[in-house]
Amino acid sequence: MKHTIVICMGSSCFARGNKRNLKIIEEYLAGHRIDCTLTGRGCVGKCRTGPNLSIDGENFERVDSESLIDLLEAKLKER
Template sequence: MKKSIVICMGSSCFARGNREHLELIENYLHGNGIAADIHFSGCRCRNECGRGPNIEINGNLHHQIDTGTLLDLLEYYFAGVMHGT
């Protein structure tokens, strides 16, 4: 199963930080040479606006993501991809 990231691009999540998170994720994937291994896409709304910004990673929806949390999640989910495991 291919690993995935789905970032909510609805207006609430976008305004609350996913605008910056989009660039951070792209830089992380390309900077670590794993962009081809991760399916990265956006969606319009997860219907969790009050708990945003929302990002789904490998089927797990995460709420109220800030930059530090996002970096921690990317490391948690994808460190093995970078090391070939």
């Protein structure tokens, strides 16, 4: 199954942690055999709950770098 990650790159989410989250996701995907498309997008309109991203259409709010790896492992595990 091909996965899709969309990360908000709006200025608020970017400043709140998605700059670092993007690097973590890129490194994670490079180190694992996961069929995944990673894309960035402009503001998703949920600045108060940022940083925001979605995995396979499921939205996640307040994603910090400490919890991101656990989230990736839970959502991107091979099926």
